[in-house]
Amino acid sequence: MFDTVLVANRGEIALRVVRSCQEMGIRTVVVHSTADADSAAVRAADVAVQIGPPPARRSYLFAPALVEAALATGAQAVHPGYGFLSEDPDFAEICADNGLVFVGPPPEVMARLGDKASARAAMAEAGLPLLPGSRSTVDSAAEATALAAEIGYPVIIKATAGGGGRGMTVVRDPRDLAKAYRSTRAVGQAVFGNSSVYMERFCESARHVEVQVLADSYGEVVHLGERDCSVQRRHQKLIEESPAPELPESLRRRMAEASVAGAKAVGYVGAGTFEYLVVDDEFYFMEINCRIQVEHPVTEMVTGIDLVREQLRVAAGLPLSLEFDGRGVSLECRVNAEDPDRDYLPAAGLIDEFVPPGGPFTRVDTHARAGWRISPDYDSLLAKVVVWAPDRPQAVARMRRALSEFRITGKGIRTTIPALLRILDTPEFVKGVHDTSLISKLGTAT
Template identity: 65%
Template sequence: MNPPFDTVLVANRGEIALRVVRSLRELGCRSVVVYSTADRDSAAVRQADTAVHIGPGPSKKSYLYAPAVVEAALQTGAQAVHPGYGFLSEDPDFAEICAENGITFIGPAPEVMAELGDKARARRLMTEAGLPVLPGTTDPVGTAAEVEEVASRIGLPLIIKAAAGGGGRGMAVVRSRDELVPAYRATRAAAQAVFGDDRVYVERFLENARHVEVQVLADGSGEVLCLGERDCSVQRNHQKLIEESPAVGLPPGTVDELCRQAAAGARAVGYTGAGTFEFIVAGDEVSFIEVNCRLQVEHPVTEQVTGVDIVREQIRVAAGLPLSAEALGFRAGGASIECRVNAEDPARGFAPCPGRITSFVPPGGPFVRVDTAAFPGWRVPSEYDSLIAKVITWAPDREQAIERMDRALAEFRIEGEGVRTTIPLLREVLADPVFRAAGHTTSYLAERGLRVAA
């Protein structure tokens, strides 16, 4: 079979860049990896067919500087760009620049990204598509007085979110009227600093709910495939720590309804590629939150229970090919869990712990997958995200998947100069009876007091 592209540039770093390079190799595509000075010795650079230096690092926003990425693609003859997640992955302007230069962006159309990337606009679109949303605003709020009016109408607690937000950033939960105006101003300032866009919107905040997302794949023919759901409720400050599939403990019929809604939402906007529709589930009620127009960090749990290579399907769809017969004929089975191992110290409010790794021995054994770009001698950079590895386990049922994960984390050896990790906290969660009984919600860590500030 001919490869979908001859050469693809990977516009990312770390484990996700390495993950994409591997799928490209299996498809028979040449890979080009761009890198900053801090990543010159990275595993992705070593594994790629070609590597292009694009800048000294965050001070010059190398991975975020679209002209440098596009120039690297043109110089190396890359026909397509895979953005991974983060950085330029949900930037419609970057996708437009790629198109103007005859380069395929591996993701949804720029206009679809622009619509769904505006979280307030996405709420409106999904409401029009028949999806339920939490009470709140479908347009950005422009003044403190507007926020106070919304609070009077929908009640407290509520959450103020950046319209251009994502990745758990640019959010503030408000539980009292006194916090309302300061939180509004602080969130606008944070949104401007992080996303370059200070628009915010407001929605009702549910204290004890589950965060459940649905993975979809869609091709250019209008075929929309739902690959099932993931529970992402174990979070700290809206950042996911543990994800699993299937989601357990939900009312009967909830998953089918979530998949139906996600597919309807994807069809309504003409979505193509891989995407994730996120929902809040409270009892029998489900509410749409947002769409992530990219690959998710937690996509491996879905791959483990379905056997579908999501990255491979992304690349095929971008090349104009239909979803593969293997994807369309998938049969979900068993249970999978992913734990994010970060170079952070939970005892100090998850403070980053960069440093050089002196010993790195990942776990192994049956049905254990480790997505990582770390190795002995690698320096956990202070310039970027603190993720060291993702550990994913699969088993016939959830109980065995948890036991296998605990065994894998116990085996994991990471030592370095000042490097601490989240492994002890992850094991504490896995051992907790509430988590074992699937009684956890998005408030779980704060409620259990597992070394995390509220």
């Protein structure tokens, strides 16, 4: 096992990774921008290295600084967390070139799966079901028009390099297609540096269900059950849970088997997530996330497996020695510094009071505290409230109780807590039959 690991991230996930390292007796190096010089992860780390100014492209996205920090501190491995450089095959390669272990899949696997069109092709080959759509990229407006007519409206145009809910356009009317095609290409180029796009049929009411897999370097792949992430606003998740409620047992099994087969087909190594749309009793492959996910704690709660620990073990070349054995129900709510009444506009500021919930089977992953200033330079995730219970009604009640306990105040500070509580009370959510249209139906988002 490594004796020093560098954590190339910030916020709650940096602290999360540090904590697993500490439990494993691994020394930690946390890198930070000048805005995060006094962050919770920096405080918890054995060594902290300031790598740049607040803008991420000059700090958390700046590979040379990360590598220099790792080499200067004697780190043998780099854990990228989620976001930032976590799915960047070039960064993984730079790490390898400098003798550092990147905690994630091999660069060539990440490159193949990071391009959504080529991931789609690879999974079709492995026998996974896809929504009707383009076989690879769509390279002209004429081609887009012809294809949309063939697969039927509405369609969704997606940037092959997109992510985080950006670079996607839904088209319901053929007259809007050419414009949407051009604008999605432009967003892809501007945000992700790649203008290529692909197209799929768009499902108005679908559930978003994903399967967690773990793979070691010896070809062994296990799944750790699924998570339902259907509560989304603007394609960004707000509530996740495991297992997915009201999912037929045969479908659950088929999705898990497909994910394991898909991971084996591409030589996957590490923790990964297969995302699917579930429509009626069918599932369709969407994409693979080559990283630890924000919502990984719900899987940890039902399986009792520390996913970060497993990532580190696999990266150190150890074989997997676990199998899926889920128990009970876990929910996660994302408490973001956003104003749900103003279309989830980020609400940065200084936190005066911060009292996270406690009590039975309640876990809060957060980097925030009283006196912490929420920086406008980074994403708005403030805390993840995760609960476990033997069954779903108890888990929902426990989450309601936990969120009601959570006190966060400060000038200008608004959080998603009121919106989360409203969602927990909707009949669809209580029954576990909600889909991705839930929030827009509630009218709390556009």
